Amino acid sequence: MQTKPHGVSLQHHPAGGWRGRAASPLERHRARVAYGFILPALLVLAAILAAPIVFSLYVSLHDWTLFGDQPELIGLDNYVRALSDPAVLASFVRTALFVLITVGAQTVLGFGIALFLFREFGRLRLLGIVLLLPMMISEVVAGLGFRLILSHDVSLLNWLLGLVGIEPQVWLGSDWAFISVMAVDVWQHTPFVILVLFAAMQGLPQDVLEAAKVDGATGFTSVRHIMLPLLMPALLVVVMFRTVFAMRVFTPIYILTGGGPADSTTLLGIEIYRAAFQHYEMGYAAALSALMLLFSMAVGVLYIKLLSREALS
Amino acid sequence: MRPNLGVGEGVTRRQFMRAGAGVAASAYALGSVGTLAGCSEETTSAASGTVRAVVPEGGLSRAFVEAAREFESTSDISVEILTYPYAEARQQQLLELGGGGDLDAVLIDGQIWLAELHQHLDPIDDRIDASELERFVASMPTMFQRDDATYALPFRVGGWVLIYREDLFDSAGITQVPQTWAEFRDAAERLTSDQTYGFAAPLAQTNFLVAQWLPFLWSFGGELLTGDNQQAAFNSDAGIEATTFLVDLYKDGLVPPGAIEADHDGVITAMQQGQTAMAITYSPYYLEMNSPDQSDFAGSFAVAGELPRRADSDLDTGRSMITGWGVGIARNSVNKDAAWELAEYLTRDDVQATLAIEHGNSPTVASVYRDEEYLEAYEAAGEVLDVLKGASTRPGVVEWTEIEEALALRLSEALTDSRTVAEALSAAEEDVNEALGS
Numbered sequence: 019m020q021t022k023p024h025g026v027s028l029q030h031h032p033a034g035g036w037r038g039r040a041a042s043p044l045e046r047h048r049a050r051v052a053y054g055f056i057l058p059a060l061l062v063l064a065a066i067l068a069a070p071i072v073f074s075l076y077v078s079l080h081d082w083t084l085f086g087d088q089p090e091l092i093g094l095d096n097y098v099r100a101l102s103d104p105a106v107l108a109s110f111v112r113t114a115l116f117v118l119i120t121v122g123a124q125t126v127l128g129f130g131i132a133l134f135l136f137r138e139f140g141r142l143r144l145l146g147i148v149l150l151l152p153m154m155i156s157e158v159v160a161g162l163g164f165r166l167i168l169s170h171d172v173s174l175l176n177w178l179l180g181l182v183g184i185e186p187q188v189w190l191g192s193d194w195a196f197i198s199v200m201a202v203d204v205w206q207h208t209p210f211v212i213l214v215l216f217a218a219m220q221g222l223p224q225d226v227l228e229a230a231k232v233d234g235a236t237g238f239t240s241v242r243h244i245m246l247p248l249l250m251p252a253l254l255v256v257v258m259f260r261t262v263f264a265m266r267v268f269t270p271i272y273i274l275t276g277g278g279p280a281d282s283t284t285l286l287g288i289e290i291y292r293a294a295f296q297h298y299e300m301g302y303a304a305a306l307s308a309l310m311l312l313f314s315m316a317v318g319v320l321y322i323k324l325l326s327r328e329a330l331s
Numbered sequence: 332m333r334p335n336l337g338v339g340e341g342v343t344r345r346q347f348m349r350a351g352a353g354v355a356a357s358a359y360a361l362g363s364v365g366t367l368a369g370c371s372e373e374t375t376s377a378a379s380g381t382v383r384a385v386v387p388e389g390g391l392s393r394a395f396v397e398a399a400r401e402f403e404s405t406s407d408i409s410v411e412i413l414t415y416p417y418a419e420a421r422q423q424q425l426l427e428l429g430g431g432g433d434l435d436a437v438l439i440d441g442q443i444w445l446a447e448l449h450q451h452l453d454p455i456d457d458r459i460d461a462s463e464l465e466r467f468v469a470s471m472p473t474m475f476q477r478d479d480a481t482y483a484l485p486f487r488v489g490g491w492v493l494i495y496r497e498d499l500f501d502s503a504g505i506t507q508v509p510q511t512w513a514e515f516r517d518a519a520e521r522l523t524s525d526q527t528y529g530f531a532a533p534l535a536q537t538n539f540l541v542a543q544w545l546p547f548l549w550s551f552g553g554e555l556l557t558g559d560n561q562q563a564a565f566n567s568d569a570g571i572e573a574t575t576f577l578v579d580l581y582k583d584g585l586v587p588p589g590a591i592e593a594d595h596d597g598v599i600t601a602m603q604q605g606q607t608a609m610a611i612t613y614s615p616y617y618l619e620m621n622s623p624d625q626s627d628f629a630g631s632f633a634v635a636g637e638l639p640r641r642a643d644s645d646l647d648t649g650r651s652m653i654t655g656w657g658v659g660i661a662r663n664s665v666n667k668d669a670a671w672e673l674a675e676y677l678t679r680d681d682v683q684a685t686l687a688i689e690h691g692n693s694p695t696v697a698s699v700y701r702d703e704e705y706l707e708a709y710e711a712a713g714e715v716l717d718v719l720k721g722a723s724t725r726p727g728v729v730e731w732t733e734i735e736e737a738l739a740l741r742l743s744e745a746l747t748d749s750r751t752v753a754e755a756l757s758a759a760e761e762d763v764n765e766a767l768g769s
Contacts, residue, residue: 084425084426084429084430169589170589170592171593171597171606188591188592190592191591192747192749195592275592276537277536278535278536278740278743279535279591279592279746282747292736297736
């Protein structure tokens with residue numbers, strides 16, 4: 019028997035599923051006490067999470083600049099403006115492309131490296147720690163580091179390429195800037211994928227893997243038909259997190275290119291930053307943020323549905 | 332009538348939102364101090380009589396911090412300084428002033444910051460006799476005046492000058508500093524070799540790109556805005572010619588390829604490392620380029636007394652851009668007298684001289700430009716002063732940031748072939764007029 023905090027006990031029915039019965043007074047009392055204990059934490063969470071979001075939504079309905087006139091209620095005008103601004107729409111497209119490519123690359127690379135570590139080492143040892151280092155480095159530090167690596171005049175990468183006879187490139191110039199910022203993101207966040215998938219691999223049932231081996235499953239077949247399906251919940255979780263985080267990327271791009279050249283690396287995060295902290299159009303920036311939140315939530319819900327379906331199947 | 336938002340009696344929507352902005356400012360301040368590149372905090376005691384100021388990093392903060400330390404030792408007032416990169420300093424300052432922060436002294440980047448800050452500043456006309464302003468270089472106090480009121484004392488002001496390598500000029504057989512843009516182009520070509528490029532420029536999509544472009548525009552005979560600052564005026568024959576000239580310098584390989592990702596630091600570094608032979612840049616940078624501690628080529632730099640001009644124009648010389656920093660007093664400060672004492676100290680003749688000689692500050696007091704010790708440290712001071720006399724400021728419009736951002740984007744598009752120069756200037760004109768509401 020399991021007891022839910024709201025006082026309804028659940029009993030497993032022979033026909034399947036759970037059936038409720040009325041909770042006893044003692045159980046209801048316990049539930050109230052339990053709620054009493056978590057109430058302060060819930061209030062703090064509400065203040066930290068909900069209040070800024072509500073305030074931001076409230077601001078998004080206003081025409082408000084920090085050094086302008088009184089804020090004026092303008093309804094959904096900021097949203098209409100955002101969705102009809104070609105620059106914002108272009109940044110949405112760029113952001114989608116960025117998310118698609120970086121999360122795809124991180125997933126493939128992360129899975130490959132996690133599989134390699136799992137097969138060759140079984141446990142995370144020194145190599146694993148080294149592989150996880152990028153994730154532990156602050157995005158600001160990583161951004162500055164990559165500026166030194168990529169910046170044309172002092173580029174470490176160009177120097178290395180020069181050793182094998184390759185001409186120096188302007189990595190943060192118009193031809194390469196978008197690819198460069200994506201590469202930095204992939205470098206920094208692939209370890210997260212490795213970490214989660216590696217942990218999931220360690221939880222795989224050994225008997226199933228060994229049975230597949232006995233049945234003659236080759237390496238690829240075993241991965242494709244045994245491991246991947248079993249890892250799907252973890253894979254979905256990791257892809258969901260990476261998608262949501264990649265959608266709001268800001269720091270490395272701000273440090274490496276500031277959104278240029280010619281806006282080629284201006285993603286939604288940069289667009290919001292400009293609206294809020296360069297134009298001081300707080301209402302408009304809040305509307306852009308709300309749109310970003312909406313898209314993040316949509317992606318989150320989609321993944322959760324997929325995850326639920328995966329769990330049920 | 333404004334709609335009732337139900338915020339509560341006696342609390343206006345603006346006050347409510349300011350409170351929110353205050354929270355945002357505080358959060359941003361914490362975030363900035365903790366995470367942004369190169370950000371540092373220098374804090375002295377927070378006792379009463381403390382003057383608090385946000386100072387942009389670089390030569391300005393180095394001079395400001397030194398002077399503030401000296402000031403503290405000669406008064407009972409302590410100075411708390413927060414340093415940030417340029418853009419973050421502007422944001423932080425405005426957020427604090429708009430969100431009820433406790434800034435006392437306010438750093439102002441000429442007309443462009445004054446336009447958005449003046450409503451948060453106390454005019455200083457009651458504190459200073461008009462004749463007192465005469466000791467500054469004539470064009471400088473006007474940078475901090477708006478609607479017949481003066482809001483700041485000039486602390487560090489410089490202009491865009493042509494800095495060049497004399498030794499490379501000699502090697503290339505160039506005997507005269509370029510007077511026209513044709514001569515400039517010719518010199519850039521002759522100075523470009525396997526080892527060096529003719530010209531250093533900050534061409535990344537930032538405000539520095541616009542600052543670089545403006546002296547070109549003006550010295551080709553163009554204007555940025557109409558006289559009443561109501562409309563864009565740069566999409567003209569002169570504007571297209573100036574922009575094409577700058578873009579071609581880059582595309583024709585007379586500027587390092589990495590300039591497309593460089594800001595002003597990149598220009599200083601390129602000159603210090605001997606990668607480039609000429610730069611049209613902020614005059615105080617000369618001292619950094621010519622410092623033996625920072626450059627292997629110290630001693631070979633010189634400053635031209637004027638910028639090149641278009642040969643067939645009415646201009647006698649090129650037209651530079653003057654820009655710089657003043658110190659004002661926050662309207663909401665509770666330490667206004669202390670902040671004023673600091674501003675007065677920072678702009679005293681002797682302090683300006685010491686800062687100029689020992690810390691490379693670009694002086695605002697005219698007498699320093701005649702100071703022998705200063706002339707010894709900065710041989711080109713006379714030339715800089717000549718350039719400053721005929722220089723222009725960026726327009727003091729509150730929409731400047733939007734204008735600058737639009738120009739940076741469109742110029743970047745022209746540099747990267749996303750648009751032709753004519754298309755880029757047309758698009759910029761549209762953006763600027765929209766920002767100005769015309």
